[in-house]
Amino acid sequence: MARAEPALATPRLALEPLGTEHAEAMYRVLAQAAIYRHLDVDAPASVAALREVYARQSAGGPADGSEVWCNWIVAPHGGPPIGYVQATLIARRRAWVAYVLEPASWGRGFAWEATAAMLAHLRAAHRIVEFRAQVEADNARSIRLLERLGFAAAAHPDVELAATERLYLRHETR
Numbered sequence: 001m002a003r004a005e006p007a008l009a010t011p012r013l014a015l016e017p018l019g020t021e022h023a024e025a026m027y028r029v030l031a032q033a034a035i036y037r038h039l040d041v042d043a044p045a046s047v048a049a050l051r052e053v054y055a056r057q058s059a060g061g062p063a064d065g066s067e068v069w070c071n072w073i074v075a076p077h078g079g080p081p082i083g084y085v086q087a088t089l090i091a092r093r094r095a096w097v098a099y100v101l102e103p104a105s106w107g108r109g110f111a112w113e114a115t116a117a118m119l120a121h122l123r124a125a126h127r128i129v130e131f132r133a134q135v136e137a138d139n140a141r142s143i144r145l146l147e148r149l150g151f152a153a154a155a156h157p158d159v160e161l162a163a164t165e166r167l168y169l170r171h172e173t174r
Helices: 020-030 033-038 047-057 110-126 140-148
Strands: 013-017 068-076 083-090 094-101 130-136 152-154 165-171
Touching: 013 110, 020 047, 020 068, 068 110, 083 110, 094 110, 110 140, 130 140, 140 165
Parallel strands: 094 130
Antiparallel strands: 013 068, 068 083, 083 094, 130 165, 152 165
16 A cells, blocks of 8 residues: 655745646646756657556555555645655665756756755655766756755766766764
8 A cells, every 4th residue: 555645835836746637737748849958858748648658656556565656746835736745665765756846947956955855855754875866967057956965976886877866864863
């Protein structure tokens, strides 16, 4: 059974746990071609296809329990969704993190604010001590965001990346 993550809030944003009810609004966000310049996935084919993806993701992880999936829809307080933040919790208190926001929201600090809230929650609620992010080497905007969040470029023996990708890590200390 999936562990339900709580809603999170920042001064400007509401982070709501992902559900299938978000598919229609998020389809409009995720249909924007500029989002995919640095991603290795395609835009969702339809609202129905996105609803199916969200049904799987909101299940909380694979049946074998090898991972826990945490996903939040990001919206300004009282406004429509502008993107999402997500984490995949893996063994030994580690997590892969990702974020996608619509282009109109870029450069306004929303990605930093939402991702920082997610990281703080994961550290407190799940005791995560190592955060990981993979980023395309030419995605300067995302690299700056990760560095502002305390991530640093790294190599790791158990992480395989494409030649165009880089690994960024953030280690927590207690």
